Each structure stands twice: as structure tokens, then as C-alpha cells.
Amino acid sequence: MKKALIFQGGWQGHEPEKVAGILAGILEEEDFNVKITNTLTTLQEDDLTQYDLIVPNWTQGTIEKDQLQPLIDAVAQGTGLAGLHGGEWEIPSVWK
Known part of the structure; x- marks a missing residue:
């Protein structure tokens, strides 16, 4: 199974948690095992090469x-x- 990492956070006006959930659902339908994290320290702590795909979902933050x-x-x-x-997302009716 393919693996994906979504790191989400930053400015809440873009609803990162909600968007990450929607993206995870789409990826899971495509047979990805998805990990969602809300901290940039994951980039230092995880072996990022284990993932087939990484999705940054972070707005107005600073990455060291x-x-x-x-x-x-x-x-x-x-x-x-x-x-x-x-x-800011609304889930399209076809995905409900």
C-alpha cells in the first residue's frame, strides 16, 4: 500500500484540518495509507523517504x-x- 503524509496547520482561515481530512479521504480512495500531522517537527522526526507522497497543507507559517x-x-x-x-472548502456533493 502507498503511504502519504499530510502536514497541516498555520492560518486557520484556510481551514487546514478540514482540508487535510478531505485530502486524506481522496487519497485513501486511491489506496493510500495516510498520516496527518499538525506539527512541522514531524519533518525532523519521521523518515520521510518512507512516504510515496507528502502534501504540505500549511499557510502563513515558518519552516525552519x-x-x-x-x-x-x-x-x-x-x-x-x-x-x-x-x-476554505465545502465538500462537493459528489463526495458526500
Whole structure:
């Protein structure tokens, strides 16, 4: 099974927790085992190369160099990185 990491947080106006839940549901439908975290320290503590995909869902925060470097290294070794612009979400009726 594929593995994905979503790290969510930052400005609450983009509803990161809600968006992370929606994204996790979509990924789980595509046979991903999804881990959601609400702290950037996960980037330092986890072996990021174990993930097939990492989804940053963080707005208006600061990522420190020692948090960013493991992410850069994992991507350089083949881990996928999904771009995301946070947003206020309504679940489309087709997903309910």
C-alpha cells in the first residue's frame, strides 16, 4: 500500500484540518495509507523517504531549515510532493 503524509496547520482561515481530512479521504480512495500531522517537527522526526507522497497543507507559517532539509532530501530521493494552496472548502456533493 502507498503511504502519504499530510502536514497541516498555520492560518486557520484556510481551514487546514478540514482540508487535510478531505485530502486524506481522496487519497485513501486511491489506496493510500495516510498520516496527518499538525506539527512541522514531524519533518525532523519521521523518515520521510518512507512516504510515496507528502502534501504540505500549511499557510502563513515558518519552516525552519532543519525541518525543510529532510523534506528536500526525501523529494531528491524520489518521494512525491503535492502542491496545495489552502482554502476554505465545502465538500462537493459528489463526495458526500
